[in-house]
Amino acid sequence: MTTIRLLAGILAAVGLSACVPPTGDFGRARPSVIHDDLMPRLGKIAASQRHEPRSDYNMTDDEKELRDRSWVIVMPNGPRPDYERALVELRRTRLLPAHWTQLDRTTYAIRLSREPHASATTRYMRLRDDIEKDRALIAGFFATARDVMEMDTIRERTLDAMAVVSPRERENAMARIAENRIVIWWTHQAFKERASRYAYALERLLIETPDRSAIVVERSLMALQRDIAAVGPYGDAGVAVEAAPVAVSK
Numbered sequence: 001m002t003t004i005r006l007l008a009g010i011l012a013a014v015g016l017s018a019c020v021p022p023t024g025d026f027g028r029a030r031p032s033v034i035h036d037d038l039m040p041r042l043g044k045i046a047a048s049q050r051h052e053p054r055s056d057y058n059m060t061d062d063e064k065e066l067r068d069r070s071w072v073i074v075m076p077n078g079p080r081p082d083y084e085r086a087l088v089e090l091r092r093t094r095l096l097p098a099h100w101t102q103l104d105r106t107t108y109a110i111r112l113s114r115e116p117h118a119s120a121t122t123r124y125m126r127l128r129d130d131i132e133k134d135r136a137l138i139a140g141f142f143a144t145a146r147d148v149m150e151m152d153t154i155r156e157r158t159l160d161a162m163a164v165v166s167p168r169e170r171e172n173a174m175a176r177i178a179e180n181r182i183v184i185w186w187t188h189q190a191f192k193e194r195a196s197r198y199a200y201a202l203e204r205l206l207i208e209t210p211d212r213s214a215i216v217v218e219r220s221l222m223a224l225q226r227d228i229a230a231v232g233p234y235g236d237a238g239v240a241v242e243a244a245p246v247a248v249s250k
Helices: 002-014 033-049 061-074 082-092 107-114 120-161 167-208 214-230
Strands: none
Touching (some): 061 120, 107 167
16 A cells, blocks of 8 residues: 555646656657556556456567557547546556546537638548548557457467466466456447547537538548447457456455
8 A cells, every 4th residue: 555655646746737648659659657657557556456357467569569559549539638638548557447437529529610720621621531540540459459369369278278377377367368358348449439429520510510521521430330330349350349347356
């Protein structure tokens, strides 16, 4: 408890603004002591206290790639207030449960409407571009998810075949499998939440500034919804992304 109180005190001292993750190249997280060390250390302790899976094993390259790809998707895109990005980062680092809350679906539409644009058509095109960017992320993420789950299957089979395995080794292995499943589940939910926000934004644009460009946006949105449906609940990656996170007793 002394360690978690010390780390919590440091985090409280730097303030909520420090919880907003820095963004690097290609929309991925930029290295940060707070976000790569301090917050994850606190998150592991918090997850244990909530009786959630927590593995002390090193991550494979694919598991690291899975989390890198997930970060781009779960982090709010477009013009979003810092508190929403901070909230997601608290969930990503496990200071809060991944399923704790959903973001307000209206925020994207409100901020899109308030952005300065040369014409109404430009707003529609901004919406379409955001939708197409998300479509481009789906294949890569679920390909990595497939690779991770294939290795998890090998991990489970090896564990079952071992003549001698300690309780802690088994717990660490099963916890890592559960952690990977949580990442995939949350990212799949984030894709669906984004599609919902885009649909809401399109409806509001049609009310405020009707434009023929809406036809192009609607086609992109329908394509995104089809792409998301194609990978869930099991999809080509062969993973149960809708499965509830598995708790591991501590």
